[in-house]
Amino acid sequence: MTAGIRVGVLGARGRMGQEVVNAVNGADDMDLVAALDAGDDFAALKQAQVVVDFTHPEAVMGNLEFLTGNGIHAVVGTTGFSEERLEKLRSWLAADPSLGVLIAPNFALGAVLAMRFAQQAARFYNSAEVIELHHNRKADAPSGTAAHTARLIGEARAEAGLAPGEDATTSEVDGARGALVDDVRVHSVRLPGLVAHEEILFGGEGETLTIRHDSLHRTSFMPGVLLGVRSVLTRPGLTVGLENILDL
Ligand SMILES: NC(=O)c1ccc[n+]([C@@H]2O[C@H](COP(=O)([O-])OP(=O)(O)OC[C@H]3O[C@@H](n4cnc5c(N)ncnc54)[C@H](O)[C@@H]3O)[C@@H](O)[C@H]2O)c1
Numbered sequence: 001m002t003a004g005i006r007v008g009v010l011g012a013r014g015r016m017g018q019e020v021v022n023a024v025n026g027a028d029d030m031d032l033v034a035a036l037d038a039g040d041d042f043a044a045l046k047q048a049q050v051v052v053d054f055t056h057p058e059a060v061m062g063n064l065e066f067l068t069g070n071g072i073h074a075v076v077g078t079t080g081f082s083e084e085r086l087e088k089l090r091s092w093l094a095a096d097p098s099l100g101v102l103i104a105p106n107f108a109l110g111a112v113l114a115m116r117f118a119q120q121a122a123r124f125y126n127s128a129e130v131i132e133l134h135h136n137r138k139a140d141a142p143s144g145t146a147a148h149t150a151r152l153i154g155e156a157r158a159e160a161g162l163a164p165g166e167d168a169t170t171s172e173v174d175g176a177r178g179a180l181v182d183d184v185r186v187h188s189v190r191l192p193g194l195v196a197h198e199e200i201l202f203g204g205e206g207e208t209l210t211i212r213h214d215s216l217h218r219t220s221f222m223p224g225v226l227l228g229v230r231s232v233l234t235r236p237g238l239t240v241g242l243e244n245i246l247d248l
């Protein structure tokens with residue numbers, strides 16, 4: 001019998017971490033070697049080839065410093081990555097050119113497709129807004145997915161030479177028009193009962209286009225996470241976004 005990929009999980013007692021532990025245990029080609037949470041001794045992670053991190057934006061950089069410093073590949077779902085953080089991570093990875101880290105703001109296939117569709121649509125519409133809706137236990141706003149979507153729309157607009165559409169708002173209650181991410185308005189809703197949802201709205205001459213994705217259960221993220229674990233071993237360096245692995 002061939003040995004499976006040795007996988008560790010960080011954030012194993014959290015909402016996502018518990019799903020990842022189940023998914024890894026159910027995968028024929030993987031062996032769970034560590035399932036750790038805050039306060040646990042990280043020594044057991046050294047047995048892992050790949051560690052999956054679903055923790056907290058304030059914890060993830062410390063975790064990645066440990067993993068890259070110990071030659072362990074990482075698949076990261078935790079959100080809160082700025083360009084500055086990515087640069088720091090690249091500098092850690094430069095010390096070991098064989099090591100791979102995959103960061104994906106969203107591992108659900110439909111969410112990745114929705115972002116790609118939005119990127120394709122963006123060059124045809126000056127006006128776009130993003131609404132993301134999540135459960136009320138979420139720490140960060142806007143969601144990593146919405147920030148990534150806005151960035152993609154901003155880049156597509158810039159490539160097409162489009163300016164952001166007109167907005168006549170001159171009087172505004174603070175926050176009523178959402179946050180500006182790369183010149184795209186992003187609105188965050190937090191409600192119990194929700195999991196993870198996003199709408200990308202485009203407006204043009206006499207028409208609108210709405211792209212919507214709903215994660216109804218956290219199992220929706222697991223095929224993407226397992227694909228990430230299998231792929232990261234042969235993808236040295238930093239990869240941001242599952243779209244790069246799905247070859248979209
Ligand atoms: N990329 C995706 O597809 C995706 C999907 C869902 C959630 N997320 C992100 O994943 C993260 C976790 O979400 P969640 O809903 O599971 O949160 P959660 O609060 O349910 O779980 C986080 C867990 O991490 C633990 N933790 C905190 N610091 C730690 C550390 N230093 N080491 C080990 N464990 C630590 C906490 O104790 C907790 O058990 C968030 O950033 C969220 O936005 C991403």
Ligand SMILES: O=C(O)C1=N[C@H](C(=O)O)CCC1
Pocket residue numbers: 079105106134138139142143144145146195196
């Ligand atoms: O539940 C969360 O928290 C989620 N976070 C990610 C984000 O911020 O985009 C992905 C969806 C679920």
